[in-house]
Amino acid sequence: MVQPIRKTTLDPWQDPKEEPYVRIEKVTKKFGDFVAVDDVSLNIYRKEFFSLLGGSGSGKTTLLRMLAGFETPTEGRIFIDGVDMTGVPPYARPVNMMFQSYALFPHMSVEQNVAFGLKQDHVPKDETRRRVAEVLDLVQLGPFAKRRPHQLSGGQRQRVALARSLVKRPKLLLLDEPLSALDKRLRERTAFELVNIQEQVGVTFVMVTHDQEEAMTMSSRIAVMNTGWIAQVGTPAQVYEYPGSRFVAGFIGDVNLFEGIVVEEEPDHILVRSDEVACDLYISHGAVVPRGAKVAVAIRPEKMSVSKEGAAGPGTRNAVVGTVREIAYLGQFSTYLVALDTGKTVRVTMPNTNRAAEMPITWEDRVVVSWRPLAGVVLTQ
Numbered sequence: 211m212v213q214p215i216r217k218t219t220l221d222p223w224q225d226p227k228e229e230p231y232v233r234i235e236k237v238t239k240k241f242g243d244f245v246a247v248d249d250v251s252l253n254i255y256r257k258e259f260f261s262l263l264g265g266s267g268s269g270k271t272t273l274l275r276m277l278a279g280f281e282t283p284t285e286g287r288i289f290i291d292g293v294d295m296t297g298v299p300p301y302a303r304p305v306n307m308m309f310q311s312y313a314l315f316p317h318m319s320v321e322q323n324v325a326f327g328l329k330q331d332h333v334p335k336d337e338t339r340r341r342v343a344e345v346l347d348l349v350q351l352g353p354f355a356k357r358r359p360h361q362l363s364g365g366q367r368q369r370v371a372l373a374r375s376l377v378k379r380p381k382l383l384l385l386d387e388p389l390s391a392l393d394k395r396l397r398e399r400t401a402f403e404l405v406n407i408q409e410q411v412g413v414t415f416v417m418v419t420h421d422q423e424e425a426m427t428m429s430s431r432i433a434v435m436n437t438g439w440i441a442q443v444g445t446p447a448q449v450y451e452y453p454g455s456r457f458v459a460g461f462i463g464d465v466n467l468f469e470g471i472v473v474e475e476e477p478d479h480i481l482v483r484s485d486e487v488a489c490d491l492y493i494s495h496g497a498v499v500p501r502g503a504k505v506a507v508a509i510r511p512e513k514m515s516v517s518k519e520g521a522a523g524p525g526t527r528n529a530v531v532g533t534v535r536e537i538a539y540l541g542q543f544s545t546y547l548v549a550l551d552t553g554k555t556v557r558v559t560m561p562n563t564n565r566a567a568e569m570p571i572t573w574e575d576r577v578v579v580s581w582r583p584l585a586g587v588v589l590t591q
Contacts, residue, residue, distance in 0.1 A: 222255035223431065229292070231256040231414055232277070232382065237286030239272050246272040248438035249286075259408050259415045261425040264435035265461075270418045271386065273435075277416060278307045278384055291381055304381035308388055312371040314359040321346065321355040324374045331378070345373045348407060365396045372404070376411060385417040389424055401427045422462050426450065434458050450510075455591035459508040466514070466556050467589075468507045475501050480588055481527075482507050486554045492527040494583030499590060506589045511559040513585035516546050516577045518570065529580040532556065534573055546571070548579050 222228040230253035239247040247269040254260045262270040275281040276288060279300035287296045295303055306327075314323050321342050328338045346352045349369040359367055368388065375383055388404070389397045405428050408415050419425050425432050426446040434441045434449060434457075441461075442454040453459035456467060468491060470484030475496070482491040482505060491507045499505060516534075535555070536547035539562075546558045556579055564570075571577060 221430075222258070223253065228255060230254060230289075231258075231291060232416070233289040234273075234277075235287045235289070237273070237276065237283045237288060239269075239276060239281060240284045245438050247276070247283075250438075250440055252433060252440065252443070254414065254416060256414055257409075257412050258430045259405060259417070259428055261417045261419055261429040261432045262435060263419055263422065263425040263432050265420055267437065268435040269438040270420075270435045274307075274384055274386060274416065274418045277382070278305055279303050305384060306375045306378055306380035306382075307384040307386065308371050308375045309386055312367050314367060314370055314374075316359055319356050319358060320351060320362070320370050323359070323370055324377050327374060327378050341377050342373075345377045348376070348410065349373045349403075363396075364392050365400050368392065368400060369403070372407070376407075376413065380413060382414050382416065385415060387419055388417065389419075389421070397424070398427070404428060426462075434461060436461075452587055453508060453589065456506055456508075456589055457591075459506075459587070459589060464511050464557055464559070466509045466511065468509070468554075470505060470507060472499050472501050472503045472505055472588075475499060479583070482588065486552055487530045487550060487556075488552050489530050490527045491586055492583050493586040493588055497588045499588055503590065507586045508589055509581055509586050511545065511557045512543075514556070514558045514579055514581045515560060516548060516558045516571060516579050518575060518577055528583065528585075529578055530556075531576065531578055534571060534575045534577055537571075537573060546577075548577060550579075 232254035234250055234252040237247055237250045238245065250273060262273060264270045272281060276283055279298060283296060287294055289295065290304060315326065324345060325338050325342045328341065346355055349372055351366065351369055351373065354362065354366060359370065362370065389400055392400060401424060417428065429446055431443060431445055432449050433443045436457055442449055442458045449458065450462050453462065459465045459467065468484045468486050470482040470491060472480060473483045474481035477496045478494065480493045480497055480499065484491055493507065530550055532548040532550040534546055535549045538545040543559055543561050548556045548558060550556060558579055
């Protein structure tokens with residue numbers, strides 16, 4: 211997915227005057243001897259679309275449930291809009307949650323489903339009708355108000371669930387894998403719709419997802435979680451382009467990791483010697499890493515190129531020779547698996563500017579894999 215250009219110009223997390231809207235302070239959650247969330251501290255700002263991203267068992271859903279009040283922290287505190295919510299029950303929090311299953315009432319119409327929470331809160335009928343009509347127009351479901359859930363598509367049911375969550379005007383909306391039930395094309399379109407709706411209503415969204423593309427597409431920032439702790443927090447571009455660890459580099463997208471030793475460290479560059487590629491890796495930006503340190507250099511496949519032209523020999527930097535073992539043609543780009551002479555396999559992704567019949571590189575070709583000095587990121591963890 212392509213990340214949409216967000217309309218906001220100010221990044222609140224970089225503004226020292228901005229107070230966090232959600233503040234999670236040293237929160238730990240244990241189930242018996244199992245630690246599901248481990249000493250997590252996190253700030254989320256007003257009107258953010260914030261994502262908790264991780265695999266199964268990473269703690270992301272448990273953290274979301276503690277925000278909602280369905281679970282109580284074993285240690286630590288949670289604040290929403292400056293108020294300590296640690297012991298506040300779910301119904302008393304300024305929070306609503308959109309569940310993965312949508313949980314629509316099959317015997318009720320769309321407008322009845324959306325109005326259900328307002329009726330439970332004894333909101334006057336006239337105001338209920340007005341607010342339901344407003345939110346159905348917002349999610350573009352006004353003409354479907356009288357339909358039942360079984361008469362809607364998956365994407366429409368997802369928007370009904372969103373409308374039901376928004377109609378109560380929560381300060382914070384929690385989304386648990388909101389797009390998981392949709393097919394790929396509908397998921398992508400709905401992701402853009404969610405971002406646009408969130409920007410219109412100005413509600414702070416916190417989303418749990420295991421899907422990297424989903425998080426990259428929709429989020430202002432992402433917290434990558436691993437076995438109960440937060441591995442890295444940043445914008446989608448920061449997390450992808452500058453991963454802070456081997457785990458993050460491997461979890462977000464595809465990556466080539468080359469182990470080596472720092473042989474030269476200067477303010478404007480680092481030189482890493484790696485037996486895995488039989489060449490020196492020149493990175494044209496500095497890092498606080500002493501000479502002799504063992505590191506990994508992460509390079510994204512799309513930042514490498516493969517060519518039959520040229521040569522790489524002793525002393526060559528950022529270029530190595532290998533043999534093409536596999537090619538995956540994926541329409542707009544192709545992925546090449548190149549076995550280097552050292553035994554290391556490198557993944558290279560290149561755009562298909564020519565038709566498949568005109569592809570100059572094929573299986574078992576001897577090729578040179580190369581990359582620019584800016585492509586690499588030095589990892590110490």
